[in-house]
Amino acid sequence: PPRAGAPTHDGFTLLTGGLGGVGTEIAAHLLRTPGTRLLIVGRTPAAEAVVPPRLRELGEVRYARADVTDERQVRAAVEAAAEAWGTPLGSVLHLAGTLVERPVSELDTATWRRALQAKVRGAWTLHRITADHPVGSFVTFSSVNGFFGGAMNAAYAAANACLDALAHYRRGLGLPAQSLAWSMWRERGVSRGYGLTALTEARGYRLLDVTAALRSFDLARSLDEP
CATH class of the missing domain: 3.40.50.720 (NAD(P)-binding Rossmann-like Domain)
Incomplete structure (x- = not known):
């Protein structure tokens, strides 16, 4: 992009x-x-x-x-x-x-x-x-x-x-x-204490740890896409 x-x-x-x-x-x-x-x-x-x-x-x-x-x-x-x-x-x-x-x-x-x-x-x-x-x-x-x-x-x-x-x-x-x-941030925000994270991953969603999420944030902001 x-x-x-x-x-x-x-x-x-x-x-x-x-x-x-x-x-x-x-x-x-x-x-x-x-x-x-x-x-x-x-x-x-x-x-x-x-x-x-x-x-x-x-x-x-x-x-x-x-x-x-x-x-x-x-x-x-x-x-x-x-x-x-x-x-x-x-x-x-x-x-x-x-x-x-x-x-x-x-x-x-x-x-x-x-x-x-x-x-x-x-x-x-x-x-x-x-x-x-x-x-x-x-x-x-x-x-x-x-x-x-x-x-x-x-x-x-x-x-x-x-x-x-x-x-x-x-x-x-x-x-x-x-x-x-966003996908789910691991143990942050609404996902804190969420009991079905394993099911979420089994369905194909990737959980992001904080480091990966912040890297994604910086990358997304550098792209000229809405």
């Missing part, structure tokens, strides 16, 4: 879902690049949110309480960070999401919406915000379930397929976008 231009590090990075298992690994990875400033947003009250010490030791990190589906809250967090750091929003990484596992016949409207809210409405919120805060990079974390589907994961699969579609939509508008359709 064609290679993308070298990424710039102007401005700060907005990271949703950054206090989860995968998000913490991605945050630490990003902060190893000197000069990186990271704004993590989440729904946990600021007084209760614990940013791992290793992140603060690596670089500049801010945490703001904001529901990623609430455009007003996210805008306020972005504007406060821009004022504090004296630099604009430069990139977006959207990792927030909810996994609801149950047969599709048991997904009532409320449950379906809850399963899609963070990934889908959150991504659209970020898309709208970047209309006023142009960014050089807009990356969403999707899943192979968005392509292959998944038993018990209809809503999760739909949410991830939507992220993939948003990447193509943004590219059609001439805007930066990548949707990374």
Whole structure:
């Protein structure tokens, strides 16, 4: 595939879902690049949110309480960070999401919406915000379930397929976008304590340890593919 231009590090990075298992690994990875400033947003009250010490030791990190589906809250967090750091929003990484596992016949409207809210409405919120805060990079974390589907994961699969579609939509508008359709990170994020990893591998899915996943992340970002 064609290679993308070298990424710039102007401005700060907005990271949703950054206090989860995968998000913490991605945050630490990003902060190893000197000069990186990271704004993590989440729904946990600021007084209760614990940013791992290793992140603060690596670089500049801010945490703001904001529901990623609430455009007003996210805008306020972005504007406060821009004022504090004296630099604009430069990139977006959207990792927030909810996994609801149950047969599709048991997904009532409320449950379906809850399963899609963070990934889908959150991504659209970020898309709208970047209309006023142009960014050089807009990356969403999707899943192979968005392509292959998944038993018990209809809503999760739909949410991830939507992220993939948003990447193509943004590219059609001439805007930066990548949707990374991940396999499972071993013992990170929603896979922590998951009891059917052996079955997952037997069905042909590769589980990624952190080192392999971060290498894949760097490779994917270097490719000019949505």
